[in-house]
Amino acid sequence: MSYYKRDKRAWLVLSDGSVFEGYNFGCEGTTIGEIVFTTGMTGYQEVLTDPSYYGQIVLQTYPLIGNYGINSDDMESEKSWVNGYITKEWCEEPSNFRNAKNINEFMIEQDKIGIWDVDTRAITRIIREHGTMNGAITTESFENNKEELLEKIRAFKVVDPVQAVTRKNKGWYYSQVNRANHVALIDYGYKHNIRRMLLRLGCNVTVMPANTTIEEIRTLNPDGIMLSNGPGDPAENVQIIENLKDFINYGKPIFGICLGHQLLALALGGETFKLKYGHRGMNQPVKDVTMDRVFITSQNHGYAVVSESIPEAVGQVTHFNLNDGTCEGIEYKNIHAFTVQFHPEASAGPNDTGYLFEKFTNLMERGQQGCL
Structure with missing residues (x-):
């Protein structure tokens, strides 16, 4: 790839043949x-x-992106994972005291291709009406080989995404406000703010690879297990789901977020399905039926748990999405586990659903006192 030129043309090609x-x-x-x-x-x-x-080309529906720049504090991982980026406009001269570079410089640094000045509303409507589809961003002429490009687009598939994004070795992080809780954070593609929230609440955190086994968990002897977010179809992670069955029998408190929520449901006999175009953004209304309250949540997922697939004897749906009624949270019976589909660490409210992390730490402390 070569570097950006201000007047360089680019094209977005969708799998249905549309070109922008x-x-x-x-x-x-x-x-x-x-x-x-x-x-x-x-x-x-x-x-x-x-x-x-991972593996996705992301379109921002908000028309102006990049106006407060890029900084080192807001990174959710060590690098960018998107396959491409689509915006209506991007800001060349961001204004913010934390700004270190503009979004174009960051994209070049991360070796990512973007396209701007396209009709993002029209593209969004296509996805909403027809569902998520493959596409390509290109700066190369394709007039003579459009069909060849379309074949590649239609054949594209995200393969083993969790294995691509998970860490390979354990990582240790220590809280400055120690409440003596030790959390094993299983990395299916975790966002760093999950770790930050746990550290802020006084938990020491060991981040572990996605394929961690029960033998490794027993050796670590944590007070609780956190199942992180991550990419892809949850049902494809067959061995990880088997490992989770062992984690359940281990008996320590478990808290799952997003993909972790889906994987635990599958491990306990539930089912998942692919949403037409997913939930992605910071404005998803979710009702907590146990509190009889509605929260505005941050979400990023393309699959959901089938509510009816969780038997009453196994668990209770505690949260649901007010837009489409899909399952957003489960509390399990006879085990010390609960999960949510949204991201309580992402500060959409800004901190409304942070109570879930407190719930997790309280469960761990009760376990230390022999009260589980």
Whole structure:
């Protein structure tokens, strides 16, 4: 890939044959991925560095992206995982006291291809009406080989995404406000703010690879297990689901977020399905039926748990999405586990659903006192 030129043309090609012409930013070249849209007005840096977007070309529905720049504090992982980026406009001269570079410089640094000055509303409507589809961003002429490009687009598939984004070795992080809780955070593509929330609450955290076994958990002897977010179809993670059955029998408190929520449901006999275009953004209304309260949540997922697949004897649906009624949270019976589909660490409220982390730490402390 080569570097950005201000007047370089670029094209977005959808798998249905639609073509949108715009301008290139970031690097030049061709990239293929699953096109999804996210509705957040802010949080673009978190989007670009969230491993859950692995293999996807992300469209921002908010028209101006990059106006507060890029900084080192808001990274949700060490790098960007998106396959491409689509915006209406991007800001060349951001204004913020934390700004270190603009979004174009970040895209070049991360070797990512972007397109701007396209009709993002029209593209979003296509996805909403027809569902998530593959596409390509290219700065290369394809007039003579459009069919060849379309074949590649239609054949694209995200393969083993969790294995691609998970860490390979354990990582240890120590809280400055120690409440003596030790959490094993299983990394299916975790966002760093999950770790930050646990540290803030006085938990020491060991981040472990996705394929961690019960033998490794027993050796670590944590007070609780956190199942992180991550990319892809949860049902494809067959061995991870088997490992989770062992974690359940281990008896320590478990808290799952997003993919972790889906994986635990599958481990306990539930089912998942693919949403038409997913939930991505910071404005998803979720009702907590146990509190009889509605929260505005941050979400990023393309699959959901089938509520009816969780038997009453196994668990209770505690949260549901007010837009489409899908399952957003489960509390399990006879085991010390609960999960949510949304991201309580992402500060959408800004901190409304942070109570779930407190609930997890309280469960661990009760376990230390022999009260579980």
